[in-house]
Amino acid sequence: xxxKKKSRKSITLHMKLKMIKLSEEGVSQAEIGRRLGFxxxxxxxxxxxxxKILAEVKSATPVNTTKIxxxxxxxxxxxxxxxxxxxxxxxxxxxxxxxMIQNKALSLFNYLKAKKxxxxxxxxxxASRGWFDRFKKRSNLHNIKVQREAAAVESYPCYLxxxxxxxxxSKDQIFNVDETGLFWKKxxxxxxxxxxxxxxxxxxxxxxxxxxxxxxxASGTLKLKPMLxxxxxxxxxxxxxxxxxxxxxxRSNRNTWVTAAIFEEWFDTCFIPEVKAYCKDNNIPFKILLxxxxxGHPRTLDELNPNIRVExxxxxxxxxxxxxxxxxxxxxxxxxxxxxxxxxxAAIDNEEGTRQEVLKKFWKSYDILxxxxxxxxxxxxxxxxxxxxxxxxxCPQLVDDFEGFEDPVADVIENIVExxxxxxxxxxxxxxxxxxxxxxxxxxxEDLLELEEEREEEDVWDEVxxxxxPEGLTSKILLEAFRHLDTAMALFEKHDRDFERSSxxxxxxxxxxxxxxxxxxxxxxxxxxxSLDTYFLKRPAAPSQSPKPSTSTASPxxxxxxxxxxxxxxxxxxxxxxxxxSTYKIEDMPSPSSFLQ
Numbered sequence: 118x119x120x121k122k123k124s125r126k127s128i129t130l131h132m133k134l135k136m137i138k139l140s141e142e143g144v145s146q147a148e149i150g151r152r153l154g155f156x157x158x159x160x161x162x163x164x165x166x167x168x169k170i171l172a173e174v175k176s177a178t179p180v181n182t183t184k185i186x187x188x189x190x191x192x193x194x195x196x197x198x199x200x201x202x203x204x205x206x207x208x209x210x211x212x213x214x215x216x217m218i219q220n221k222a223l224s225l226f227n228y229l230k231a232k233k234x235x236x237x238x239x240x241x242x243x244a245s246r247g248w249f250d251r252f253k254k255r256s257n258l259h260n261i262k263v264q265r266e267a268a269a270v271e272s273y274p275c276y277l278x279x280x281x282x283x284x285x286x287s288k289d290q291i292f293n294v295d296e297t298g299l300f301w302k303k304x305x306x307x308x309x310x311x312x313x314x315x316x317x318x319x320x321x322x323x324x325x326x327x328x329x330x331x332x333x334x335a336s337g338t339l340k341l342k343p344m345l346x347x348x349x350x351x352x353x354x355x356x357x358x359x360x361x362x363x364x365x366x367x368r369s370n371r372n373t374w375v376t377a378a379i380f381e382e383w384f385d386t387c388f389i390p391e392v393k394a395y396c397k398d399n400n401i402p403f404k405i406l407l408x409x410x411x412x413g414h415p416r417t418l419d420e421l422n423p424n425i426r427v428e429x430x431x432x433x434x435x436x437x438x439x440x441x442x443x444x445x446x447x448x449x450x451x452x453x454x455x456x457x458x459x460x461x462x463a464a465i466d467n468e469e470g471t472r473q474e475v476l477k478k479f480w481k482s483y484d485i486l487x488x489x490x491x492x493x494x495x496x497x498x499x500x501x502x503x504x505x506x507x508x509x510x511x512c513p514q515l516v517d518d519f520e521g522f523e524d525p526v527a528d529v530i531e532n533i534v535e536x537x538x539x540x541x542x543x544x545x546x547x548x549x550x551x552x553x554x555x556x557x558x559x560x561x562x563e564d565l566l567e568l569e570e571e572r573e574e575e576d577v578w579d580e581v582x583x584x585x586x587p588e589g590l591t592s593k594i595l596l597e598a599f600r601h602l603d604t605a606m607a608l609f610e611k612h613d614r615d616f617e618r619s620s621x622x623x624x625x626x627x628x629x630x631x632x633x634x635x636x637x638x639x640x641x642x643x644x645x646x647x648s649l650d651t652y653f654l655k656r657p658a659a660p661s662q663s664p665k666p667s668t669s670t671a672s673p674x675x676x677x678x679x680x681x682x683x684x685x686x687x688x689x690x691x692x693x694x695x696x697x698x699s700t701y702k703i704e705d706m707p708s709p710s711s712f713l714q
């Protein structure tokens with residue numbers, strides 16, 4: 118009887134990553150194969166192409182797409198844009214089916230054909246079933262269908278309540294996170310800044326998008342540090358900053374999307390440590406229930422930590438059930454705009470020129486670092502009551518005893534309109550609502566084309582690393598800052614008639630920058646020690662014919678290495694150590710051998 122043909126076992130990207138992770142933990146290739154059910158040869162092959170796999174993961178998108186061979190045809194261009202559209206829909210948790218894809222394909226084809234004009238007049242395309250099947254296979258699209266989950270809106274809260282009861286989870290231990298897009302440099306449409314940008318050719322700053330991952334627990338006592346995903350890893354505005362010290366978890370992706378790999382890395386290196394520290398500080402058992410939406414998120418998060426249970430919300434229920442979508446994200450975006458207007462008002466108060474001139478200058482200089490600072494402030498502005506009230510649809514049993522929730526959106530919009538009046542900007546409540554809605558609108562055909570063109574451009578800041586080293590906190594900069602602070606405190610003391618108040622302010626300021634004083638002292642000590650080491654290691658060798666010994670009984674002094682003394686009879690020059698604008702002198706010192714006695 119003929120042997121049966123051996124079936125070929127496929128290896129998923131997640132399985133390859135698991136192999137790499139086990140290998141980095143010191144597990145042998147043979148043991149990895151035994152654990153995961155693969156031969157040592159297969160594991161060895163994966164290890165050989167490890168760098169290539171990691172590079173693919175970094176550039177992966179929520180939809181596992183393959184690169185379409187570049188052809189000079191309207192259909193090929195349309196398919197590339199269509200993949201971007203599907204990925205964007207997935208990111209926004211909007212399900213798509215065959216009919217929707219076929220209709221979008223026709224729309225994109227007609228748009229591109231009209232744009233190319235005479236050159237594409239003979240191009241033809243029919244979004245047939247056959248084309249769809251081939252496109253689906255080429256693009257590795259799976260399960261493209263609308264899932265009917267209306268019943269889940271009613272049934273899932275009961276299902277989740279049983280999980281919470283059986284697991285004994287408290288409000289402090291239940292978390293939810295969700296991602297959202299933010300056009301971080303976009304103003305209400307009727308402002309003169311927004312109107313002016315419409316006339317600028319090429320990429321418009323208002324379309325520059327970031328993705329944020331926001332979340333917190335059901336008690337409202339912990340708002341997680343946001344994760345920000347930008348299209349560049351090293352933008353110009355951040356080149357002097359340590360990214361791990363930013364008020365956000367900084368990540369990069371050319372499409373600014375939360376990929377499965379990015380989410381898993383955030384879960385392992387950001388979420389777990391932050392929640393573990395919170396539980397320790399508040400004497401809460403480290404037993405966590407994390408609720409996330411399904412699209413783009415890996416299904417194996419439970420394997421990373423036995424103390425964290427991950428539950429996926431039903432598809433198509435995000436806007437109804439997910440806590441972060443119940444006023445939290447909307448309030449955050451409104452807070453972001455309000456904080457931006459606050460910066461505009463501060464610029465007008467501090468800068469000379471007409472109001473429009475100052476605003477143009479401010480908006481032109483507003484960069485991703487300003488965006489990060491505004492995100493920090495806008496997220497801090499979210500009240501605990503807003504975080505608590507967001508759970509009333511998903512977990513009503515957790516908010517039964519809570520009577521403080523009010524929808525803050527209307528109040529924030531009113532504040533924004535009032536601030537706009539101070540800036541003499543043409544903004545009405547409906548303009549703010551329109552701006553808020555625009556963050557979640559699907560990409561237009563024109564937007565998709567611009568995004569595709571940007572993907573093909575060279576990423577200057579990621580591909581070409583700057584060789585310039587950041588200046589950092591040098592002793593000179595620290596001293597200059599100290600002088601400014603001393604001057605400010607002296608002004609308070611001189612002109613404030615309330616002595617107790619000025620003294621209190623000075624004490625607060627002095628204590629506030631004590632950490633910088635310690636940095637300065639460390640630099641000072643290091644400079645002195647380096648000079649001593651240099652002196653002892655680089656003393657000039659003794660001459661072959663020693664000069665007549667000096668009759669002086671004084672200890673030998675520290676001789677300058679810049680030039681020998683012209684005559685032995687003169688007393689040697691003393692070494693002067695310069696520390697920026699302060700000069701320190703080392704007096705006569707004993708010989709090096711005395712330190713060893």
